[in-house]
Amino acid sequence: MNTDNRKYVLIAFIIIVGIIYSVRLFYMQVVDETWTLRAQEIAEKRKEITPPRGVLFDRKGKKMVSNRTYYNLMFVEAKMKHFDTLAFANLIGWSKEHVRYRFYEIKKGEGKYRNKNTGKTTSNYQKIRPYAFLKELTLDEIAIIAPHLENFPGFYEEVTSMRSYPYSNGANIVGYLSEVNGEEIDEDNFYKPGNNIGRAGLERFYETELRGRKGIRYIVTSALNNAIESYANGKYDTIAKQGPYLKLGIDINLQAYGERLLKNKRGCIVAIEPSTGEILALVSAPSYDPNLFIGRRNISNNYSRLLSDPSKPLYPRPLAAEYPPGSTFKLLNSLIGLQEGVITPESGFPCNKSLVGCHNHASAGNLPDAIKHSCNPYYYAVTKRIIQQNKKKSVFEDAELGLNTWARYMRSFGLGSKLETDITGLSGGSIPDALYYDKWYGNHRWAFSTIRSISIGQGEVMLTPLQMANVAATIANRGWYIIPHFVKSIGGKGPKAIYKKKHYTLIDRSHFSVIIEGMRRVVHEPGGTGKRAKLKDIIVCGKTGTVQNPHGEDHSTFVAFAPMYKPKIAIAVFIENAKGGGGLWAAPTAGLMIEKYLTKKIMEKERETTILNANFSYR
Amino acid sequence: MRKQESLVTYFDWPLFIVYMLLLLMGIATVYSTAYNADHPNLFDFSQKYGKQIMWLGISLFLGLMVFLIDSDIYRKFCVPIYLFTLVLLVIVLFMPAVNGARAWLGIGSLGIQPAEFAKIGTALLLARFISSINVKQQTIQTVVYANAIILVPMVLILLQPDAGTFVVFTSFLFVMYREGITYDPVILKIVNAFPGVLFKKTWVGSHFIPILFVVVFLSIITLFMSNEIITFESFPGIEIPGFWGVVFTLAFFGILGMIFLRFVSTKRERNNASLVIVIGFVLSSILASIVNFGFQGLASHQKVRIELFLGLKEDPNGEDYNRNRAMAAVGSGGFLGKGYNNASVSSVESNHVPESETDFIFCPFAEEWGFLGTILLIGMYLFLLLRIVFIAERQRSTFNRVYAYAVAMILFYHFAINLGMNIGFAPVIGIPLPFFSYGGSSMMSFSVMMFVLLKLDSQRRDVLQ
Incomplete structure (x- = not known):
């Protein structure tokens, strides 16, 4: 049997395999991109x-908020050798079981991958990947651990940056x-x-x-x-x-002082620079130390405790809480009355307590005195003239027209809707209009007598303390405001265009001086309700408010600005459930804030002590 | 007669040169992939490249020794050599296991793998046996003897276990096929046992081994391709399922074969051969479809089992499977490669491709030199293999021819399987790329094997047996 021809079979095999492999390599290396991508992935x-x-x-x-270096204790399981659980537990001050549990937790939880499409989660823990065993250690904490890490191969420290609040x-x-x-x-x-x-x-x-x-x-x-x-x-x-x-725009010293003044109280202080709309201080009481919220451990330790605290320290009251403005609202009703021409600066109304309750004072013969005494019957009369202008035959239709006019003026002060302030958590308050009362009482079934409480800033009228301060700033500016804002500039650029624009109210500039004169009298004339805000060399213009509150003691409020000419600060103070009226607690608090901001020191130590010692945080 | 000629008068320089080139390219690749910045010296013996150079020196020294010995010695002492390698294979079974196999004799990096040297012993004895019988009258007895010579070391190697070398030993079947020792007598005995049947020979029995090779090779490639979809970057619309890629390739080779036949054969031969090609194509396609659709139709758990066995599927406990990583390294080389010393996937330091200096050395080479490099390397191996076949055919003695074919087929197996597992055409079984992979045992045994061949060839004229 001649088998010589069989050599061709073997030669053919060698050549064919060579050709197939060449073609395959040409496809893999030159034609197909898949493997290149896969290599990049790897x-x-x-x-x-x-x-x-x-x-x-x-x-x-x-520096209000800065960064500080923290350390994560990382590990890579694949690089761990002869791991001594007990020694490691001793090093970090944990129990052996706790260490084991932490490993278990990381494997189950922190290597978790959530599929975007299916929403399913699977653990994609990998031994070769680094994971943080301990997170966010301080320098002191890592200093104890770091020198011993060489005994635990696979463990190392990693730097991370977190906030710090000086x-x-x-x-x-x-x-x-x-x-x-x-x-x-x-x-x-x-x-x-x-x-x-x-x-x-x-x-x-x-x-x-x-x-x-x-x-x-x-x-x-x-x-x-x-x-x-x-x-x-x-x-x-x-x-x-x-x-x-x-x-x-915050003045951190003023902010700190405000927080000190409101210690053991619930309430707010908002201070604004009227000419720029910059917020100088925004105090919410009670509050918390921001250093409690640095890092996971701190947050998990403190968050639920603060959240369940009945005094709501996490709640940004000046931004979110809506309060009836009380008598401070009379300033706005006065301005609308003047603009509508239903009163003049010389208008006088008797203090008729049968209409609405009032405290004992002489009847106001003119507008500034009405502000000085905060006469309720006076404002009942003024607001009635605004609402019922007898332009329509039906008293109801007349009230509808009057209220909508009134509401339009109010909105021009930035009330009844959220201000475009650069922060989250804002509320808008409420300014009722005809539509609002139609829902309550039915179409044309209400008139001024139904809604009279708006004349003294009670009832359906709601303002946030930020809005109250903005009203004070608007009056200080004699008719315009810039939206209150926190950030003056970002990386040296700013402020943003919306924080440069002046918003004019529907009130003529000429009407403001008489109101401001009334506010001066409130503080600086004998018998004024806000005399406790008085300062020695600075004319403070303010208005007190005592807000009736069905749930307890009256709220004490005060809005003010100073100095009278070229005002530097406009302020609103609101203290919840303070025993006594606005003049007793809110006015001196505002006075102290103004003094602190304008003179950097407090002359009236007695006033300061009284406020510091006051405690309304019961219940 | 011999005295007038020098030792190298009939020395085959082309074979020696391509052998040396492959060794040097291998060292260059090992230096690139295992490069250690702390030990930049190529001759640093603490590093793999330094050791590889040391092995090169030892191999060349051994080669010189082999070359100085008269070739008669191999003919005369083939039985003791064969038995000696068998003894080593037995001893190694009592050695401690390294990576799950008792394959190493000796200590640490200085150990040798007896299985590598058993190939030489088996090749020599097989040559001696085949040259001693009259194969024109092959009987069941000669078939059994020849198979026994291969089977004994194979069994010992399987006990280690070393699947790669075990498979390589089946390359001797091709040598037997070339010499006419096939399974035909066995098959005739079975077929003729039926009353009234009396065949002198069967076609399937005679060509059993190459048919088996084609069937296995085709089945494995079809299996690997059955999950793949061939796409072309330049023609994004075209997507060919892997199975049809296999069928098209078969058709392509069929047509290529027919065109080739036009030039080399007579008309009559051509008609017969064309018939063989058409039948072969039809049968191959049927086989490929059985494998493909049979595999696709398997229950999913059976499919997974096969995929796991072939390394197609990620081992659920493993980080990633080697084959995929190796293919990523090879495929990312592109046309011109990433440049020498620039392999990002397959450098030893990155360790994405395990064993990238030994079994997967083709990865860093392909990644660094791209398609130009790989086509050159394939060309060099084809030249080497065909040169050995050429040498085999010019021998006057059967002994020499059988030995030369044994060398050719062993090297062919290593080449085909090693490259195959780098390009996704073969399951991952760890066998080195001859002359190229890092490792003393394989370099020494392949070198000795080569120099014995060179020696036999250089003395081809004075051998009359």
């Missing part, structure tokens, strides 16, 4: 660098940070698990500015996820950029 990792957040300065350039004030303004949740990660691809996001206040409102720009490094990694070299010598890398600094 070896080239995108590493994000989160920059520190932008810092916040007060109006004098003092002053413990203004928590309700700045807000706080916490870790992003799954929805936020899905919504905005900026965020990755473990990143922080602003949760309230300015941190939340200015989140996109403060967070800065992430840096991206493309690196070639090993199978153990170690960086080997930068990809393409860093050609595609971008540098992380810290968020711009925010310069606030």
Whole structure:
């Protein structure tokens, strides 16, 4: 049997395999992109660098919110060798079981991957990936652990940046940070698990500015996820950029002083610079120390406790709480009366207590005196003239027309809807109009007598303390306001255009001087209701308010501005359930704030002591 | 007669040169992939490249020794050599296991793998046996003897266990096929046992081995391709299922074969061969469809089991499967490659492709040199293999020819399987790429194997047996 021809079979095999492999390699290496992409996926990792957040300065350039370095204790299971659980537990001061549980927790929970499409979560924990065993340790805490880490291969420390608050004030303004949740990660691809996001206040409102720009490094990694070299010598890398600094209108000293004054009380102080609309201080009492909300451990320790506190320290009262303005509202009714021409500065009305209750004082013969005495029957008469102008035959239709006119004036002061202030958590208050009462009583079934409580700032009228302060600022400006705002400039640029625009009210400038004269009398003339706000060398113009409250003691309120000419500060003080009227508690508080801001020192120590010692936080 | 000629008068320089080139390219690739910045010296013996150079020196020294010995020695002492390698294979079974296999004899990196040297012993004895019989009258006895020579070391190797080398030993079947020792007597005995049947020979029995090879090779490629979809970057609309890719390739080779036949054969031969090609194409396509649709039709758990076995599917406990990583490294090389020392996926440091300096050394080479490099490498191996076949055919003695074919087929197996597992055409069974992969045992055994061949060839004229 001649088998020589069989050599061709073997030669054919060798050649065919060679050709098939060549074709396959041509397809894999030249034609098909799949494997190139897969290789990038395997070896080239995108590493994000989160920059520190932008810092916040007060109006004098003092650092209100800054960043501090913290440390995460990281581990990579694949690199752990001869792990001594007991020794490690002793090092970090935990029990052995706790350490074991933490590992279990990380494996089950923190390697969790949520599928965007199905919403299902699966643990994608990998031994070669780093995870934080302990998060956000302070320098002191890591200093104890770090020297011993060489005994625990696989563990290492990682630097992270978190907030710090050199002053413990203004928590309700700045807000706080916490870790992003799954929805936020899905919504905005900026965020990755473990990143922080602003949760309230300015941190939340200015989140996109403060967070800065992430840096991206493309690196070639090993199978153990170690960086080997930068990809393409860093050609595609971008540098992380810290968020711009925010310069606030807040005067941190004034803010701190306001918080001190409202200690053991519930209430608010809002101070605004009338000429710019910058918020100088925004005190919410009771509040909390923002340092309690730094990092996961602090938040988990303190958040639920503060949330369940009946005095609601997390609630930003000056922004969100709606109160009846009480007698301070009489200023606005006076202005509308003058503008509508239904009264003149010389109009006098008797103090007829059969119409509405009042305290004992001589009947006001003119408008400034009515403001000085805060005469209720006077304003009953004034507001009745505004609402019922006898322009229609039917008293109901007449009231409808009058109320809508009145409401239009009120809205021009920024009332009845949210101000466009640069913060979250705002409320709009309420200014009733015809439609509002139609819903309550039915169409044309109400007239002034039904709604008379609006004349003295009670009933359906609701303002937030921020709006009250803005009214004071508007009067100080004689007829216009700039939307109150916190941030003067972002990274040196600003303020924004909307915080430069003057909003004019529907009241002529000429009508303001008589009202302001009345406000001066309130403070500086004998028998004025706000005499406790009086200062030695500064003319303070103010108006007291005592808000009746079905739930307890009256609220004490006071709006003011100073000095009378070229005003530097407009202020609203609102103290809940203070025993006694607006003149007794709110007026001296406002006086102290004005004095503090304008003179930097307090002359009337007695007044300060009285306010500091007052305690209305019972119940 | 021999005295007038120098030792290298009939030395086959082309084979030696391509052998040396492959060794040097291998060292260059090992240096690139296992590069350690702390030890940049190529001759640093603490590093893999330094050791590989040391192995190269030892291999060349051994080669020189082999070359100085008269080739008669191999013919005379093939039985003791064969038995010696068997003894080593037995001893190694009592050694401690490394990576789950008792394959290493000796200490640490200085150990050797007896299985590598058993190939030489088996090749020599098989050559001796086949040259000693008259194969024109092959009987069941000769078939059994020849198979026994292969089977004994195979069983010992399977006990280690070393699946890769076990498979490589089946390459001897091709050598037997070339020499006419097939399973035909066995099949005739079975067929002729039926009353009234009396065949002198059967076509299937004679060509059993290449048919088996084609069936296995085609089945495995079809299996690997059955989950793939071939796409073309330049023609985004075109998507060919992997199975049809296999069928088209078969048709392509059929047509290529017919065109080739036009130039080399007479008309009569051509008609016969064309018939064989058409029947072969039809049968191959049927086989491919059975494999493909049979696999697709399997219950999912059976499918997963096969996929796991072939390394197609991610091992649920593993980080990622090696085959996928290796293919990513090869495929990302592109046309011109990423450049020497620039492999990002398959460098030892990154460790994405395990064993990237030994079994997967083709990865860093393909990643760094791209398609140009890989086509060159394939060309070099084809030249090497065909040169050995050419050498085999010019031998006067059967012994020499059988030995040369044994070398050719062993190297062919290593080449086909090793490259196949780098490009997704073969299951991942760990066997090195000859002369290229890092490792002393394989380099020494392949070198000795090569120099024995070179020696036999250089003395081809004075051998009359």
